[in-house]
Amino acid sequence: MGSHGIVLFAHGARDARWAEPFQRLSARLRELRGESASGPVSLAFLELMTPDLPAAVAQQVADGASVVTVVPVFFGQGGHIRRDLPLILDQCRAAHPSVEIRCSTAVGEDADVIEAIAGYCLRQAF
């Protein structure tokens, strides 16, 4: 049985510094999954940065993943998530028919994430 990979899917930007929180996020996620990690954690981008999602998924499959969960690191479920991403996921599934490719809702839809952001905002205004 293969491993279960996570691909953090972000928008991308021209400015390399933009990616820093995503790099910290992937590093922290690797820590949380532990030494006995059940699979890889990668970053992928919609545009302006590499790798794109098909390349990141292909790499995880080449490394032995039998399940890949894509987590959109976006605040909202806008056009990129509701229109662009499903088409890219279809490409990935067609390229790797024996791999289960799942996708979660955007991180900004999670109540705990909203709570953490609200807490941060609150601390800025005292």
Add this chain to the structure above:
Amino acid sequence: MGSHGIVLFAHGARDARWAEPFQRLSARLRELRGESASGPVSLAFLELMTPDLPAAVAQQVADGASVVTVVPVFFGQGGHIRRDLPLILDQCRAAHPSVEIRCSTAVGEDADVIEAIAGYCLRQAF
């Protein structure tokens, strides 16, 4: 003495559904500030949605804010935050010279926010 407002500054998108997490965030932030809120909480957008930041700040000033803290609800400190936002803040400060207009770093730079996102990602892959 006036109130201390918070303006949540987001990118904006064509799809109205994209704004939902920001609406939940502002509602939650109003709750956290309590009934005896020391000031208003508003949303503002860089593009594609209204109001823009100058309009949101002007409204808070009209409502009596003497301090306005802008919190960029972005993951990374890319070009929008490092180049576009300072110019918009300069406009706001020029329009309201008697108001103190502060700006925090992007929410994605906060360790607690990254921790919450990492926790969400982890729960998607079990």
